[in-house]
Amino acid sequence: xxxxxxxxxxxxxxxxxxxxxxxxxxxxxxxxxxxxxxxxxxxxxxxxxxxxxxxxxxxxxxxxxxxxxxxxxxxxxxxxxxxxxxxxxxxxxxxxxxxxxxxxxxxxxxxxxxxxxxxxxxxxxxxxxxxxxxxxxxxxxxxxxxxxxxxxxxxxxxxxxxxxxxxxxxxxxxxxxxxxxxxxxxxxxxxxxxxxxxxxxxxxxxxxxxxxxxxxxxxxxxxxxxxxxxxxxxxxxxxxxxxxxxxxxxxxxxxxxxxxxxxxxxxxxxxxxxxxxxxxxxxxxxxxxxxxxxxxxxxxxxxxxxx
Amino acid sequence: xxxxxxxxxxxxxxxxxxxxxxxxxxxxxxxxxxxxxxxxxxxxxxxxxxxxxxxxxxxxxxxxxxxxxxxxxxxxxxxxxxxxxxxxxxxxxxxxxxxxxxxxxxxxxxxxxxxxxxxxxxxxxxxxxxxxxxxxxxxxxxxxxxxxxxxxxxxxxxxxxxxxxxxxxxxxxxxxxxxxxxxxxxxxxxxxxxxxxxxxxxxxxxxxxxxxxxxxxxxxxxxxxxxxxxxxxxxxxxxxxxxxxxxxxxxxxxxxxxxxxxxxxxxxxxxxxxxxxxxxxxxxxxxxxxxxxxxxxxxxxxxxxxxxxxxxxxxxxxxxxxxxxxxxxxxxxxxxxxxxxxxxxxxx
Numbered sequence: 033x034x035x036x037x038x039x040x041x042x043x044x045x046x047x048x049x050x051x052x053x054x055x056x057x058x059x060x061x062x063x064x065x066x067x068x069x070x071x072x073x074x075x076x077x078x079x080x081x082x083x084x085x086x087x088x089x090x091x092x093x094x095x096x097x098x099x100x101x102x103x104x105x106x107x108x109x110x111x112x113x114x115x116x117x118x119x120x121x122x123x124x125x126x127x128x129x130x131x132x133x134x135x136x137x138x139x140x141x142x143x144x145x146x147x148x149x150x151x152x153x154x155x156x157x158x159x160x161x162x163x164x165x166x167x168x169x170x171x172x173x174x175x176x177x178x179x180x181x182x183x184x185x186x187x188x189x190x191x192x193x194x195x196x197x198x199x200x201x202x203x204x205x206x207x208x209x210x211x212x213x214x215x216x217x218x219x220x221x222x223x224x225x226x227x228x229x230x231x232x233x234x235x236x237x238x239x240x241x242x243x244x245x246x247x248x249x250x251x252x253x254x255x256x257x258x259x260x261x262x263x264x265x266x267x268x269x270x271x272x273x274x275x276x277x278x279x280x281x282x283x284x285x286x287x288x289x290x291x292x293x294x295x296x297x298x299x300x301x302x303x304x305x306x307x308x309x310x311x312x313x314x315x316x317x318x319x320x321x322x323x324x325x326x327x328x329x330x331x332x333x334x335x336x337x338x339x
Numbered sequence: 340x341x342x343x344x345x346x347x348x349x350x351x352x353x354x355x356x357x358x359x360x361x362x363x364x365x366x367x368x369x370x371x372x373x374x375x376x377x378x379x380x381x382x383x384x385x386x387x388x389x390x391x392x393x394x395x396x397x398x399x400x401x402x403x404x405x406x407x408x409x410x411x412x413x414x415x416x417x418x419x420x421x422x423x424x425x426x427x428x429x430x431x432x433x434x435x436x437x438x439x440x441x442x443x444x445x446x447x448x449x450x451x452x453x454x455x456x457x458x459x460x461x462x463x464x465x466x467x468x469x470x471x472x473x474x475x476x477x478x479x480x481x482x483x484x485x486x487x488x489x490x491x492x493x494x495x496x497x498x499x500x501x502x503x504x505x506x507x508x509x510x511x512x513x514x515x516x517x518x519x520x521x522x523x524x525x526x527x528x529x530x531x532x533x534x535x536x537x538x539x540x541x542x543x544x545x546x547x548x549x550x551x552x553x554x555x556x557x558x559x560x561x562x563x564x565x566x567x568x569x570x571x572x573x574x575x576x577x578x579x580x581x582x583x584x585x586x587x588x589x590x591x592x593x594x595x596x597x598x599x600x601x602x603x604x605x606x607x608x609x610x611x612x613x614x615x616x617x618x619x620x621x622x623x624x625x626x627x628x629x630x631x632x633x634x635x636x637x638x639x640x641x642x643x644x645x646x647x648x649x650x651x652x653x654x655x656x657x658x659x660x661x662x663x664x665x666x667x668x669x670x671x672x673x674x675x676x677x678x679x680x681x682x683x684x685x686x687x
Contacts, residue, residue, distance in 0.1 A: 236583060243579045250650050313594050314586040317674070335673040337635070338656055
């Protein structure tokens with residue numbers, strides 16, 4: 033995100049008018065541990081630094097590290113919750129937020145984060161994740177079962193239409209739950225979830241895709257046989273990269289393995305890490321299906337109660 | 340009129356019908372082994388006969404069972420050797436004709452078929468009505484809700500939804516917690532129904548009624564499977580979405596069991612004081628939902644099922660009769676969470 037002159041000026045003015053240098057340091061340390069404006073600026077520690085100078089140095093340091101948005105999110109939190117029992121009003125904060133929103137972000141109160149606004153389009157990292165950094169993510173891997181058979185058996189146009197409908201179903205469900213599609217190969221792909229109860233969101237997204245594919249196959253699919261998908265969800269640390277080819281981690285490898293080796297068509301497999309996050313009501317819809325030697329696995333599939 | 344016959348000896352059966360009838364129905368004969376494949380594709384209005392000669396007891400029961408499940412299907416039995424031990428039982432199972440030892444080349448006459456249809460009209464009028472062009476005294480809503488005028492009588496599909504085991508739920512969770520949960524449940528029903536053109540018309544604590552205007556046959560919505568099948572599809576979506584309601588919206592620590600019933604009828608529509616509306620259709624749907632539908636089930640009358648796309652109909656099975664109507668049950672997703680809590684019996 034670009035911090036232009038007007039935004040920079042507002043920031044310096046807001047900080048210097050509202051906070052002492054000590055309080056600025058307290059706030060900054062919530063984002064960068066052990067941050068010391070004196071040490072970073074080279075200003076003599078025994079001389080009180082003017083507030084405006086401190087604010088300018090903080091702005092420069094945080095912009096260089098790509099943490100400006102994070103700092104504003106922290107300021108919003110500080111203004112609403114106070115610090116050490118004290119109220120900390122920051123009068124110009126709403127104008128700062130407006131400037132940021134003009135650049136295509138919106139502030140999500142429940143997440144406490146700036147995220148991409150719809151008009152800006154959706155990027156892999158929600159406009160928040162930084163290249164090369166590791167984050168705790170939940171990943172949803174999807175693949176069409178028997179796609180090569182479908183391709184051989186039916187006209188290319190029909191198969192393309194069916195896979196296109198499937199992709200649209202997946203895209204809609206992933207984005208509805210604030211996920212992002214990280215890669216797509218025509219007959220499957222990988223989606224990531226970052227916010228809130230990410231494991232639950234990824235799992236419910238998978239369940240929803242299964243249900244929507246069932247209805248699609250029942251009512252709309254033009255192929256003579258159904259398009260069945262295999263889905264898997266796993267959570268863990270993952271290094272973010274805006275280039276799908278460079279995004280590689282043990283978590284990605286594991287979810288790909290769960291989907292390809294341990295998942296039946298028209299079903300969803302979750303790892304034990306994800307299962308423990310699901311909560312009592314949701315987890316009861318998942319049946320244990322043995323494991324892969326490392327840990328237990330759990331599966332959801334649509335089964336029907338008939339008369 | 341067209342007639343289809345399934346026979347174990349199709350060549351022999353074909354010989355019993357004129358190849359090019361000057362009068363009488365056009366008869367198509369299929370091997371009985373092709374029933375499963377052929378039946379779903381048959382258009383409504385056909386009379387389907389099963390020739391039971393040569394069929395073992397199990398084969399006969401299976402074949403009759405398949406015919407029985409066909410929605411809007413009129414079927415009869417041809418028994419040239421007169422071996423059927425319980426002819427009345429066939430009619431109880433839904434048959435509309437039985438041809439016994441008198442079966443010969445000239446038995447399926449137009450006069451006989453008229454007699455069959457006349458009899459069906461008297462005992463299963465909804466089926467015949469669906470097959471013929473109906474003359475409606477009431478006003479089907481021609482353009483969804485835009486055509487519904489308060490104070491006038493309209494045709495609707497009624498979706499009844501009610502929580503199961505209310506007294507046990509009150510004891511378990513407390514009246515106040517349950518009341519708050521019902522607010523979320525009501526919002527969930529409304530949210531699913533709205534894209535299907537359904538409106539939550541009345542709600543009384545633990546359940547209510549969703550109305551769907553039914554497109555008229557000649558109106559703008561006619562022939563649109565999405566519009567006509569919406570009430571059934573809506574019910575299926577509610578059943579599919581219960582897992583999301585329980586996981587994300589319900590404040591209760593346990594899953595919620597509820598039942599649904601769907602039928603059609605007409606009422607004088609009003610937007611307020613809906614509890615004051617008195618109509619046979621409303622009595623009927625409430626009875627169906629409260630007295631016939633079992634916990635966790637979704638039941639439909641045959642007339643509303645005939646509005647649904649063929650593939651949705653394939654998910655239904657006959658569940659019995661109630662107040663003179665054949666009632667079907669739509670398969671719903673098995674919900675292990677409910678079964679484990681023992682809140683309703685599973686695997687019916």
